[in-house]
Amino acid sequence: MTGRTRATMRDVALASGVSTATVSFVLNETAGQTIPEATREKVRRAAAELGYRPHSIARALREGASRIVVLEAGGLPPGTSLESFIEGLDTELSQIGFGLLVSYGSNHDVLSAISPRAVIDLPALYARPDRDIADGGWTDGLAAHTLTQVTHLAERGHTRIAMAVPTRTDPFFDLMSGHLRAAAAVLGLPEPPALAVDGTAETAARLRSLLAVGVTAVAGLGDALAVGTLAALTDLGLSAPGDLAVIGFDDTPIGALWRPALTTVHIDARAYGRRTARLVLGRPDTGPAPAPARVVQRATT
Structure with missing residues:
Protein backbone atom coordinates (compact mmCIF):
# COMPACT_ATOMS: atom_id res chain seq x y z
CA MET A 1 0.00 0.00 0.00
CA PRO A 54 -8.86 7.21 9.39
CA HIS A 55 -10.45 9.28 6.67
CA SER A 56 -10.65 12.84 7.98
CA ILE A 57 -14.11 13.56 6.53
CA ALA A 58 -15.64 10.40 7.98
CA ARG A 59 -14.08 11.12 11.35
CA ALA A 60 -15.33 14.72 11.27
CA LEU A 61 -18.88 13.50 10.62
CA ARG A 62 -18.66 11.16 13.60
CA GLU A 63 -17.16 13.72 15.96
CA GLY A 64 -19.03 16.79 14.77
CA ALA A 65 -15.84 18.68 13.91
CA SER A 66 -12.69 17.98 11.97
CA ARG A 67 -9.44 16.98 13.62
CA ILE A 68 -7.81 20.12 12.25
CA VAL A 69 -6.42 23.01 14.23
CA VAL A 70 -5.99 26.32 12.43
CA LEU A 71 -3.15 28.67 13.26
CA GLU A 72 -3.80 32.25 12.18
CA ALA A 73 -0.42 33.95 11.67
CA GLY A 74 -1.31 36.80 9.34
CA GLY A 75 0.63 39.97 10.06
CA LEU A 76 3.41 38.31 12.05
CA PRO A 77 6.94 38.72 10.69
CA PRO A 78 8.42 35.52 9.24
CA GLY A 79 11.48 34.20 11.00
CA THR A 80 13.07 31.44 13.03
CA SER A 81 10.73 31.75 16.00
CA LEU A 82 7.52 31.58 13.96
CA GLU A 83 8.83 28.64 11.93
CA SER A 84 9.90 26.81 15.10
CA PHE A 85 6.58 27.52 16.80
CA ILE A 86 4.71 26.05 13.84
CA GLU A 87 6.99 23.01 13.80
CA GLY A 88 6.41 22.35 17.50
CA LEU A 89 2.66 22.87 17.17
CA ASP A 90 2.48 20.49 14.21
CA THR A 91 4.59 17.84 15.94
CA GLU A 92 2.45 17.80 19.06
CA LEU A 93 -0.82 17.78 17.11
CA SER A 94 0.38 14.95 14.86
CA GLN A 95 1.19 12.79 17.86
CA ILE A 96 -2.42 12.97 19.04
CA GLY A 97 -4.01 12.52 15.63
CA PHE A 98 -4.66 16.12 14.61
CA GLY A 99 -3.58 18.10 11.57
CA LEU A 100 -2.46 21.71 11.36
CA LEU A 101 -3.55 24.33 8.85
CA VAL A 102 -1.58 27.59 8.89
CA SER A 103 -3.48 30.63 7.63
CA TYR A 104 -1.92 33.95 6.72
CA GLY A 105 -5.19 35.64 5.82
CA SER A 106 -8.82 35.88 6.85
CA ASN A 107 -10.65 33.42 4.60
CA HIS A 108 -13.52 32.64 6.94
CA ASP A 109 -15.33 30.64 4.24
CA VAL A 110 -12.53 28.07 4.33
CA LEU A 111 -12.63 27.91 8.12
CA SER A 112 -16.37 27.26 8.15
CA ALA A 113 -16.00 24.58 5.48
CA ILE A 114 -13.42 22.53 7.40
CA SER A 115 -15.02 23.08 10.83
CA PRO A 116 -11.69 23.26 12.71
CA ARG A 117 -11.50 21.86 16.21
CA ALA A 118 -9.77 25.05 17.32
CA VAL A 119 -8.39 28.30 15.91
CA ILE A 120 -5.24 29.82 17.40
CA ASP A 121 -5.13 33.51 16.53
CA LEU A 122 -1.55 34.54 17.33
CA PRO A 123 -1.90 38.19 16.24
CA ALA A 124 -4.92 38.54 18.52
CA LEU A 125 -2.98 37.03 21.43
CA TYR A 126 -0.15 39.49 20.98
CA ALA A 127 -2.63 42.36 20.81
CA ARG A 128 -4.21 41.55 24.18
CA PRO A 129 -3.68 44.19 26.86
CA ASP A 130 -2.91 41.48 29.44
CA ARG A 131 0.86 41.20 29.11
CA ASP A 132 1.14 38.35 31.63
CA ILE A 133 -0.18 35.76 29.18
CA ALA A 134 2.36 33.18 28.07
CA ASP A 135 2.72 34.57 24.56
CA GLY A 136 3.27 38.19 25.48
CA GLY A 137 4.04 38.67 29.14
CA TRP A 138 6.89 39.29 31.53
CA THR A 139 6.97 35.73 32.85
CA ASP A 140 8.07 33.89 29.73
CA GLY A 141 6.54 35.77 26.80
CA LEU A 142 7.61 38.41 24.31
CA ALA A 143 8.20 41.05 26.98
CA ALA A 144 10.54 38.71 28.87
CA HIS A 145 12.45 37.91 25.67
CA THR A 146 12.92 41.62 25.00
CA LEU A 147 14.15 42.16 28.57
CA THR A 148 16.79 39.47 27.92
CA GLN A 149 17.98 41.45 24.91
CA VAL A 150 18.26 44.79 26.72
CA THR A 151 19.77 43.22 29.84
CA HIS A 152 22.62 41.81 27.74
CA LEU A 153 23.56 45.32 26.62
CA ALA A 154 23.12 46.86 30.08
CA GLU A 155 25.37 44.24 31.66
CA ARG A 156 28.10 45.38 29.26
CA GLY A 157 27.86 48.94 30.48
CA HIS A 158 25.56 50.40 27.83
CA THR A 159 23.14 52.95 29.21
CA ARG A 160 22.29 54.82 26.01
CA ILE A 161 20.57 52.19 23.88
CA ALA A 162 18.61 52.82 20.68
CA MET A 163 16.24 50.40 18.96
CA ALA A 164 16.31 49.56 15.27
CA VAL A 165 12.75 49.67 13.91
CA PRO A 166 11.18 49.41 10.43
CA THR A 167 10.09 52.57 8.64
CA ARG A 168 6.62 51.17 7.95
CA THR A 169 3.83 51.03 10.50
CA ASP A 170 3.52 47.50 11.85
CA PRO A 171 1.38 46.48 14.86
CA PHE A 172 3.71 43.64 15.86
CA PHE A 173 6.85 45.77 15.78
CA ASP A 174 4.94 48.54 17.58
CA LEU A 175 4.23 46.01 20.33
CA MET A 176 7.88 44.96 20.45
CA SER A 177 9.10 48.54 20.65
CA GLY A 178 6.74 49.09 23.58
CA HIS A 179 8.21 46.06 25.33
CA LEU A 180 11.74 47.32 24.66
CA ARG A 181 10.97 50.74 26.14
CA ALA A 182 9.40 49.04 29.16
CA ALA A 183 12.45 46.77 29.54
CA ALA A 184 14.73 49.82 29.56
CA ALA A 185 12.55 51.39 32.26
CA VAL A 186 12.74 48.22 34.37
CA LEU A 187 16.53 48.44 34.19
CA GLY A 188 16.56 52.14 35.03
CA LEU A 189 17.75 53.20 31.57
CA PRO A 190 16.63 56.22 29.52
CA GLU A 191 13.89 55.64 26.95
CA PRO A 192 15.52 54.19 23.81
CA PRO A 193 15.27 56.41 20.73
CA ALA A 194 14.22 54.77 17.47
CA LEU A 195 16.55 54.20 14.53
CA ALA A 196 14.44 53.74 11.39
CA VAL A 197 16.20 51.19 9.17
CA ASP A 198 15.34 50.93 5.49
CA GLY A 199 18.63 50.13 3.75
CA THR A 200 19.06 53.61 2.29
CA ALA A 201 21.68 56.30 2.86
CA GLU A 202 19.23 58.00 5.21
CA THR A 203 19.71 55.12 7.68
CA ALA A 204 23.40 55.98 8.03
CA ALA A 205 22.53 59.66 8.51
CA ARG A 206 20.05 58.77 11.26
CA LEU A 207 22.63 56.54 12.92
CA ARG A 208 25.24 59.32 12.82
CA SER A 209 22.83 61.60 14.67
CA LEU A 210 22.28 58.99 17.38
CA LEU A 211 26.01 58.42 17.81
CA ALA A 212 26.45 62.16 18.18
CA VAL A 213 24.16 62.23 21.23
CA GLY A 214 25.92 59.36 22.97
CA VAL A 215 24.13 56.19 21.86
CA THR A 216 26.54 53.26 22.30
CA ALA A 217 24.32 50.27 21.47
CA VAL A 218 21.39 49.32 19.24
CA ALA A 219 18.85 46.57 19.89
CA GLY A 220 17.16 45.44 16.68
CA LEU A 221 13.53 44.38 16.85
CA GLY A 222 14.60 41.62 14.45
CA ASP A 223 17.84 40.29 13.01
CA ALA A 224 17.24 41.94 9.63
CA LEU A 225 16.90 45.35 11.31
CA ALA A 226 20.08 44.72 13.32
CA VAL A 227 21.96 43.74 10.15
CA GLY A 228 20.65 46.89 8.50
CA THR A 229 22.18 48.81 11.39
CA LEU A 230 25.54 47.09 10.84
CA ALA A 231 25.36 47.99 7.15
CA ALA A 232 24.76 51.65 8.02
CA LEU A 233 27.66 51.50 10.47
CA THR A 234 29.90 50.26 7.66
CA ASP A 235 28.67 53.10 5.44
CA LEU A 236 29.94 55.50 8.13
CA GLY A 237 33.35 53.82 8.13
CA LEU A 238 32.74 52.44 11.62
CA SER A 239 32.44 48.93 13.03
CA ALA A 240 30.85 46.83 15.77
CA PRO A 241 31.35 46.45 18.62
CA GLY A 242 34.11 49.04 18.93
CA ASP A 243 32.06 51.99 17.71
CA LEU A 244 28.62 50.58 18.42
CA ALA A 245 27.31 47.37 20.00
CA VAL A 246 24.49 45.74 18.05
CA ILE A 247 22.20 42.87 19.06
CA GLY A 248 19.45 41.27 17.01
CA PHE A 249 16.37 39.24 17.89
CA ASP A 250 15.16 35.82 16.64
CA ASP A 251 18.45 34.04 15.80
CA THR A 252 17.89 33.89 12.03
CA PRO A 253 20.47 32.53 9.55
CA ILE A 254 21.25 36.02 8.22
CA GLY A 255 22.75 37.02 11.58
CA ALA A 256 25.16 34.09 11.67
CA LEU A 257 26.24 34.65 8.06
CA TRP A 258 26.87 38.40 8.41
CA ARG A 259 30.35 39.69 9.20
CA PRO A 260 30.88 40.55 11.92
CA ALA A 261 28.52 37.79 13.04
CA LEU A 262 25.49 39.20 14.82
CA THR A 263 24.80 38.66 18.50
CA THR A 264 21.10 37.81 18.83
CA VAL A 265 18.36 36.39 21.05
CA HIS A 266 17.19 32.79 20.65
CA ILE A 267 13.69 31.75 21.72
CA ASP A 268 12.60 28.17 22.46
CA ALA A 269 9.62 28.67 20.16
CA ARG A 270 9.26 24.96 19.34
CA ALA A 271 8.45 24.20 22.97
CA TYR A 272 5.92 27.07 22.98
CA GLY A 273 4.26 25.48 19.95
CA ARG A 274 4.01 22.08 21.61
CA ARG A 275 2.60 23.61 24.79
CA THR A 276 0.04 25.61 22.82
CA ALA A 277 -1.18 22.42 21.11
CA ARG A 278 -1.81 20.79 24.47
CA LEU A 279 -3.54 23.82 25.93
CA VAL A 280 -5.83 24.52 22.98
CA LEU A 281 -7.12 20.93 23.01
CA GLY A 282 -7.55 20.84 26.77
CA ARG A 283 -4.89 18.21 27.32
CA PRO A 284 -2.65 18.07 30.41
CA ASP A 285 0.39 20.31 30.08
CA THR A 286 2.84 17.55 30.97
CA GLY A 287 5.62 18.49 28.57
CA PRO A 288 8.77 20.36 29.53
CA ALA A 289 8.43 24.10 30.02
CA PRO A 290 9.99 26.27 27.30
CA ALA A 291 13.54 27.27 28.12
CA PRO A 292 14.07 30.97 28.88
CA ALA A 293 15.18 33.16 26.00
CA ARG A 294 18.97 33.23 25.74
CA VAL A 295 21.54 35.44 24.08
CA VAL A 296 23.60 33.91 21.28
CA GLN A 297 26.87 35.71 21.80
CA ARG A 298 28.72 36.46 18.59
CA ALA A 299 30.95 39.33 17.46
CA THR A 300 28.83 42.49 17.61
CA THR A 301 28.53 43.02 21.39
Whole structure:
Protein backbone atom coordinates (compact mmCIF):
# COMPACT_ATOMS: atom_id res chain seq x y z
CA MET A 1 0.00 0.00 0.00
CA THR A 2 2.74 2.43 0.96
CA GLY A 3 3.66 4.81 -1.85
CA ARG A 4 0.74 3.75 -4.08
CA THR A 5 -2.71 3.94 -2.50
CA ARG A 6 -4.10 4.78 0.89
CA ALA A 7 -4.79 1.81 3.14
CA THR A 8 -8.48 1.32 3.88
CA MET A 9 -10.38 -0.26 6.75
CA ARG A 10 -11.09 -3.23 4.48
CA ASP A 11 -7.33 -3.72 3.96
CA VAL A 12 -6.85 -3.80 7.72
CA ALA A 13 -9.69 -6.31 8.07
CA LEU A 14 -8.13 -8.63 5.45
CA ALA A 15 -4.70 -8.38 7.04
CA SER A 16 -5.97 -9.12 10.53
CA GLY A 17 -8.54 -11.78 9.55
CA VAL A 18 -11.58 -10.03 11.03
CA SER A 19 -14.59 -8.16 9.72
CA THR A 20 -14.52 -4.51 8.76
CA ALA A 21 -17.06 -3.91 11.51
CA THR A 22 -14.63 -5.32 14.07
CA VAL A 23 -11.87 -3.11 12.69
CA SER A 24 -14.15 -0.09 12.99
CA PHE A 25 -15.08 -0.94 16.57
CA VAL A 26 -11.42 -1.38 17.57
CA LEU A 27 -9.91 1.63 15.82
CA ASN A 28 -12.74 3.94 16.84
CA GLU A 29 -12.69 2.57 20.41
CA THR A 30 -16.44 2.02 20.26
CA ALA A 31 -17.89 1.48 23.71
CA GLY A 32 -19.92 -1.61 24.64
CA GLN A 33 -18.08 -4.09 22.36
CA THR A 34 -16.80 -7.36 23.84
CA ILE A 35 -13.81 -7.87 21.58
CA PRO A 36 -10.92 -9.93 23.02
CA GLU A 37 -7.77 -7.95 23.72
CA ALA A 38 -5.76 -10.31 21.48
CA THR A 39 -8.04 -9.44 18.55
CA ARG A 40 -7.78 -5.75 19.32
CA GLU A 41 -3.99 -5.97 19.33
CA LYS A 42 -4.01 -7.86 16.02
CA VAL A 43 -6.13 -5.14 14.42
CA ARG A 44 -3.95 -2.33 15.78
CA ARG A 45 -0.79 -4.07 14.58
CA ALA A 46 -2.20 -4.56 11.07
CA ALA A 47 -3.31 -0.93 10.92
CA ALA A 48 0.16 0.22 11.98
CA GLU A 49 1.93 -2.01 9.46
CA LEU A 50 -0.30 -0.82 6.62
CA GLY A 51 0.00 2.80 7.64
CA TYR A 52 -3.78 3.08 7.96
CA ARG A 53 -5.13 6.53 8.82
CA PRO A 54 -8.86 7.21 9.39
CA HIS A 55 -10.45 9.28 6.67
CA SER A 56 -10.65 12.84 7.98
CA ILE A 57 -14.11 13.56 6.53
CA ALA A 58 -15.64 10.40 7.98
CA ARG A 59 -14.08 11.12 11.35
CA ALA A 60 -15.33 14.72 11.27
CA LEU A 61 -18.88 13.50 10.62
CA ARG A 62 -18.66 11.16 13.60
CA GLU A 63 -17.16 13.72 15.96
CA GLY A 64 -19.03 16.79 14.77
CA ALA A 65 -15.84 18.68 13.91
CA SER A 66 -12.69 17.98 11.97
CA ARG A 67 -9.44 16.98 13.62
CA ILE A 68 -7.81 20.12 12.25
CA VAL A 69 -6.42 23.01 14.23
CA VAL A 70 -5.99 26.32 12.43
CA LEU A 71 -3.15 28.67 13.26
CA GLU A 72 -3.80 32.25 12.18
CA ALA A 73 -0.42 33.95 11.67
CA GLY A 74 -1.31 36.80 9.34
CA GLY A 75 0.63 39.97 10.06
CA LEU A 76 3.41 38.31 12.05
CA PRO A 77 6.94 38.72 10.69
CA PRO A 78 8.42 35.52 9.24
CA GLY A 79 11.48 34.20 11.00
CA THR A 80 13.07 31.44 13.03
CA SER A 81 10.73 31.75 16.00
CA LEU A 82 7.52 31.58 13.96
CA GLU A 83 8.83 28.64 11.93
CA SER A 84 9.90 26.81 15.10
CA PHE A 85 6.58 27.52 16.80
CA ILE A 86 4.71 26.05 13.84
CA GLU A 87 6.99 23.01 13.80
CA GLY A 88 6.41 22.35 17.50
CA LEU A 89 2.66 22.87 17.17
CA ASP A 90 2.48 20.49 14.21
CA THR A 91 4.59 17.84 15.94
CA GLU A 92 2.45 17.80 19.06
CA LEU A 93 -0.82 17.78 17.11
CA SER A 94 0.38 14.95 14.86
CA GLN A 95 1.19 12.79 17.86
CA ILE A 96 -2.42 12.97 19.04
CA GLY A 97 -4.01 12.52 15.63
CA PHE A 98 -4.66 16.12 14.61
CA GLY A 99 -3.58 18.10 11.57
CA LEU A 100 -2.46 21.71 11.36
CA LEU A 101 -3.55 24.33 8.85
CA VAL A 102 -1.58 27.59 8.89
CA SER A 103 -3.48 30.63 7.63
CA TYR A 104 -1.92 33.95 6.72
CA GLY A 105 -5.19 35.64 5.82
CA SER A 106 -8.82 35.88 6.85
CA ASN A 107 -10.65 33.42 4.60
CA HIS A 108 -13.52 32.64 6.94
CA ASP A 109 -15.33 30.64 4.24
CA VAL A 110 -12.53 28.07 4.33
CA LEU A 111 -12.63 27.91 8.12
CA SER A 112 -16.37 27.26 8.15
CA ALA A 113 -16.00 24.58 5.48
CA ILE A 114 -13.42 22.53 7.40
CA SER A 115 -15.02 23.08 10.83
CA PRO A 116 -11.69 23.26 12.71
CA ARG A 117 -11.50 21.86 16.21
CA ALA A 118 -9.77 25.05 17.32
CA VAL A 119 -8.39 28.30 15.91
CA ILE A 120 -5.24 29.82 17.40
CA ASP A 121 -5.13 33.51 16.53
CA LEU A 122 -1.55 34.54 17.33
CA PRO A 123 -1.90 38.19 16.24
CA ALA A 124 -4.92 38.54 18.52
CA LEU A 125 -2.98 37.03 21.43
CA TYR A 126 -0.15 39.49 20.98
CA ALA A 127 -2.63 42.36 20.81
CA ARG A 128 -4.21 41.55 24.18
CA PRO A 129 -3.68 44.19 26.86
CA ASP A 130 -2.91 41.48 29.44
CA ARG A 131 0.86 41.20 29.11
CA ASP A 132 1.14 38.35 31.63
CA ILE A 133 -0.18 35.76 29.18
CA ALA A 134 2.36 33.18 28.07
CA ASP A 135 2.72 34.57 24.56
CA GLY A 136 3.27 38.19 25.48
CA GLY A 137 4.04 38.67 29.14
CA TRP A 138 6.89 39.29 31.53
CA THR A 139 6.97 35.73 32.85
CA ASP A 140 8.07 33.89 29.73
CA GLY A 141 6.54 35.77 26.80
CA LEU A 142 7.61 38.41 24.31
CA ALA A 143 8.20 41.05 26.98
CA ALA A 144 10.54 38.71 28.87
CA HIS A 145 12.45 37.91 25.67
CA THR A 146 12.92 41.62 25.00
CA LEU A 147 14.15 42.16 28.57
CA THR A 148 16.79 39.47 27.92
CA GLN A 149 17.98 41.45 24.91
CA VAL A 150 18.26 44.79 26.72
CA THR A 151 19.77 43.22 29.84
CA HIS A 152 22.62 41.81 27.74
CA LEU A 153 23.56 45.32 26.62
CA ALA A 154 23.12 46.86 30.08
CA GLU A 155 25.37 44.24 31.66
CA ARG A 156 28.10 45.38 29.26
CA GLY A 157 27.86 48.94 30.48
CA HIS A 158 25.56 50.40 27.83
CA THR A 159 23.14 52.95 29.21
CA ARG A 160 22.29 54.82 26.01
CA ILE A 161 20.57 52.19 23.88
CA ALA A 162 18.61 52.82 20.68
CA MET A 163 16.24 50.40 18.96
CA ALA A 164 16.31 49.56 15.27
CA VAL A 165 12.75 49.67 13.91
CA PRO A 166 11.18 49.41 10.43
CA THR A 167 10.09 52.57 8.64
CA ARG A 168 6.62 51.17 7.95
CA THR A 169 3.83 51.03 10.50
CA ASP A 170 3.52 47.50 11.85
CA PRO A 171 1.38 46.48 14.86
CA PHE A 172 3.71 43.64 15.86
CA PHE A 173 6.85 45.77 15.78
CA ASP A 174 4.94 48.54 17.58
CA LEU A 175 4.23 46.01 20.33
CA MET A 176 7.88 44.96 20.45
CA SER A 177 9.10 48.54 20.65
CA GLY A 178 6.74 49.09 23.58
CA HIS A 179 8.21 46.06 25.33
CA LEU A 180 11.74 47.32 24.66
CA ARG A 181 10.97 50.74 26.14
CA ALA A 182 9.40 49.04 29.16
CA ALA A 183 12.45 46.77 29.54
CA ALA A 184 14.73 49.82 29.56
CA ALA A 185 12.55 51.39 32.26
CA VAL A 186 12.74 48.22 34.37
CA LEU A 187 16.53 48.44 34.19
CA GLY A 188 16.56 52.14 35.03
CA LEU A 189 17.75 53.20 31.57
CA PRO A 190 16.63 56.22 29.52
CA GLU A 191 13.89 55.64 26.95
CA PRO A 192 15.52 54.19 23.81
CA PRO A 193 15.27 56.41 20.73
CA ALA A 194 14.22 54.77 17.47
CA LEU A 195 16.55 54.20 14.53
CA ALA A 196 14.44 53.74 11.39
CA VAL A 197 16.20 51.19 9.17
CA ASP A 198 15.34 50.93 5.49
CA GLY A 199 18.63 50.13 3.75
CA THR A 200 19.06 53.61 2.29
CA ALA A 201 21.68 56.30 2.86
CA GLU A 202 19.23 58.00 5.21
CA THR A 203 19.71 55.12 7.68
CA ALA A 204 23.40 55.98 8.03
CA ALA A 205 22.53 59.66 8.51
CA ARG A 206 20.05 58.77 11.26
CA LEU A 207 22.63 56.54 12.92
CA ARG A 208 25.24 59.32 12.82
CA SER A 209 22.83 61.60 14.67
CA LEU A 210 22.28 58.99 17.38
CA LEU A 211 26.01 58.42 17.81
CA ALA A 212 26.45 62.16 18.18
CA VAL A 213 24.16 62.23 21.23
CA GLY A 214 25.92 59.36 22.97
CA VAL A 215 24.13 56.19 21.86
CA THR A 216 26.54 53.26 22.30
CA ALA A 217 24.32 50.27 21.47
CA VAL A 218 21.39 49.32 19.24
CA ALA A 219 18.85 46.57 19.89
CA GLY A 220 17.16 45.44 16.68
CA LEU A 221 13.53 44.38 16.85
CA GLY A 222 14.60 41.62 14.45
CA ASP A 223 17.84 40.29 13.01
CA ALA A 224 17.24 41.94 9.63
CA LEU A 225 16.90 45.35 11.31
CA ALA A 226 20.08 44.72 13.32
CA VAL A 227 21.96 43.74 10.15
CA GLY A 228 20.65 46.89 8.50
CA THR A 229 22.18 48.81 11.39
CA LEU A 230 25.54 47.09 10.84
CA ALA A 231 25.36 47.99 7.15
CA ALA A 232 24.76 51.65 8.02
CA LEU A 233 27.66 51.50 10.47
CA THR A 234 29.90 50.26 7.66
CA ASP A 235 28.67 53.10 5.44
CA LEU A 236 29.94 55.50 8.13
CA GLY A 237 33.35 53.82 8.13
CA LEU A 238 32.74 52.44 11.62
CA SER A 239 32.44 48.93 13.03
CA ALA A 240 30.85 46.83 15.77
CA PRO A 241 31.35 46.45 18.62
CA GLY A 242 34.11 49.04 18.93
CA ASP A 243 32.06 51.99 17.71
CA LEU A 244 28.62 50.58 18.42
CA ALA A 245 27.31 47.37 20.00
CA VAL A 246 24.49 45.74 18.05
CA ILE A 247 22.20 42.87 19.06
CA GLY A 248 19.45 41.27 17.01
CA PHE A 249 16.37 39.24 17.89
CA ASP A 250 15.16 35.82 16.64
CA ASP A 251 18.45 34.04 15.80
CA THR A 252 17.89 33.89 12.03
CA PRO A 253 20.47 32.53 9.55
CA ILE A 254 21.25 36.02 8.22
CA GLY A 255 22.75 37.02 11.58
CA ALA A 256 25.16 34.09 11.67
CA LEU A 257 26.24 34.65 8.06
CA TRP A 258 26.87 38.40 8.41
CA ARG A 259 30.35 39.69 9.20
CA PRO A 260 30.88 40.55 11.92
CA ALA A 261 28.52 37.79 13.04
CA LEU A 262 25.49 39.20 14.82
CA THR A 263 24.80 38.66 18.50
CA THR A 264 21.10 37.81 18.83
CA VAL A 265 18.36 36.39 21.05
CA HIS A 266 17.19 32.79 20.65
CA ILE A 267 13.69 31.75 21.72
CA ASP A 268 12.60 28.17 22.46
CA ALA A 269 9.62 28.67 20.16
CA ARG A 270 9.26 24.96 19.34
CA ALA A 271 8.45 24.20 22.97
CA TYR A 272 5.92 27.07 22.98
CA GLY A 273 4.26 25.48 19.95
CA ARG A 274 4.01 22.08 21.61
CA ARG A 275 2.60 23.61 24.79
CA THR A 276 0.04 25.61 22.82
CA ALA A 277 -1.18 22.42 21.11
CA ARG A 278 -1.81 20.79 24.47
CA LEU A 279 -3.54 23.82 25.93
CA VAL A 280 -5.83 24.52 22.98
CA LEU A 281 -7.12 20.93 23.01
CA GLY A 282 -7.55 20.84 26.77
CA ARG A 283 -4.89 18.21 27.32
CA PRO A 284 -2.65 18.07 30.41
CA ASP A 285 0.39 20.31 30.08
CA THR A 286 2.84 17.55 30.97
CA GLY A 287 5.62 18.49 28.57
CA PRO A 288 8.77 20.36 29.53
CA ALA A 289 8.43 24.10 30.02
CA PRO A 290 9.99 26.27 27.30
CA ALA A 291 13.54 27.27 28.12
CA PRO A 292 14.07 30.97 28.88
CA ALA A 293 15.18 33.16 26.00
CA ARG A 294 18.97 33.23 25.74
CA VAL A 295 21.54 35.44 24.08
CA VAL A 296 23.60 33.91 21.28
CA GLN A 297 26.87 35.71 21.80
CA ARG A 298 28.72 36.46 18.59
CA ALA A 299 30.95 39.33 17.46
CA THR A 300 28.83 42.49 17.61
CA THR A 301 28.53 43.02 21.39
